Amino acid sequence: QVQLVESGGGSVQAGGSLRLSCSASGVTYTYYCMAWFRQGPGREREGVAALYIDGSRYYSDSVKGRFTISQDSNKTTLYLQMNSLKTEDTGMYYCAIKGGGCWQGLQVLGDRMNYWGQGTQVTVSS
Numbered sequence: 001q002v003q004l005v006e007s008g009g010g011s012v013q014a015g016g017s018l019r020l021s022c023s024a025s026g027v028t029y030t031y032y033c034m035a036w037f038r039q040g041p042g043r044e045r046e047g048v049a050a051l052y053i054d055g056s057r058y059y060s061d062s063v064k065g066r067f068t069i070s071q072d073s074n075k076t077t078l079y080l081q082m083n084s085l086k087t088e089d090t091g092m093y094y095c096a097i098k099g100g101g102c103w104q105g106l107q108v109l110g111d112r113m114n115y116w117g118q119g120t121q122v123t124v125s126s
Contacts, residue, residue: 002026002115004095009120016085016124022078022095022117033102035109036069036080038122040091047106048093049080060106062088085124092119 008020020036035050035058049069050058057069068081078095096113104112 002028002097004097004115004117006093006095006117006120009093009122011123011125012085014085014087014124014126017081017083018085018122020080020082020093020095020120020122022080024076024078024095024097027097029097029099031101032097032099033109034071034078034095034097035102035106035113036078036093036095037110038089038091038093040088043091045110047109050102050106050109051078052102056102058102058106082122085122087124087126090122090124092121094119 003025005023012018031053033050033052036048037045038048039045048060048063049067051069066084070079094117096116098113
């Protein structure tokens with residue numbers, strides 16, 4: 001059974017940084033895509049960044065240049081380094097995983113992921 005546990009959320013002022021972590025266990029996929037999603041107050045879920053097992057990275061336009069998705073060398077922890085945070089980055093952040101690639105694109109990936117974590121809250125104040 002795949003389990004994903006997010007951590008690292010918190011409250012920060014605009015312009016600050018946070019690093020989210022997602023600890024994964026029970027993953028048996030040979031090829032997989034892991035991604036970060038977020039849902040702000042009153043907003044739909046949004047794909048933020050995705051990482052394929054070969055190292056390919058995908059970012060939404062809203063975070064490109066500010067956020068970096070990465071994975072540890074053991075491939076058991078997914079990270080999201082968030083810099084230059086804005087108030088509109090506020091929301092619950094979730095990591096998720098699916099077998100296969102990330103080719104569907106961030107807008108569609110949310111409907112394709114197989115397992116989700118419980119989420120970690122990020123609040124950015126002005």
